[in-house]
Amino acid sequence: SARFCPRERRQGFECRAKADKFKCGIFFENLLGGRELKWIGALPDAIGRAERSNVQDEIFPKVNGQPVQKSYFGQWSRKCDPTEANAKCYLLMAQLADDKLDSCKKTVGNLDGDDTIGNQLCDQARRFLQQ
Numbered sequence: 379s380a381r382f383c384p385r386e387r388r389q390g391f392e393c394r395a396k397a398d399k400f401k402c403g404i405f406f407e408n409l410l411g412g413r414e415l416k417w418i419g420a421l422p423d424a425i426g427r428a429e430r431s432n433v434q435d436e437i438f439p440k441v442n443g444q445p446v447q448k449s450y451f452g453q454w455s456r457k458c459d460p461t462e463a464n465a466k467c468y469l470l471m472a473q474l475a476d477d478k479l480d481s482c483k484k485t486v487g488n489l490d491g492d493d494t495i496g497n498q499l500c501d502q503a504r505r506f507l508q509q
Contacts, residue, residue: 383417402467
């Protein structure tokens, strides 16, 4: 059967958040025609890569005026409440929703800004379709 995410086979879990934390996932839906979700990536997973490239201030959505940090994904008003996690993810992703697909700006998935967001999504879709 098809893998949910790239790490599923290697680590035995479907890119799930650690205990008492949440993730904000980005997916393709219905890419292969079966209404399935195909994993593209998630926050906070991308934070470490951006920190190593020293671009987090430039590319990450803001929480209280500051770039989102890994610790945000474990802070709860009501521990492990899915409604709260969804609201927090919406807060972050809504800040990225207007990014143009033909833009070469630095993004979570394009730390160097060397390609368009649309091209990167198309390349990822092609990799899924070739599996």
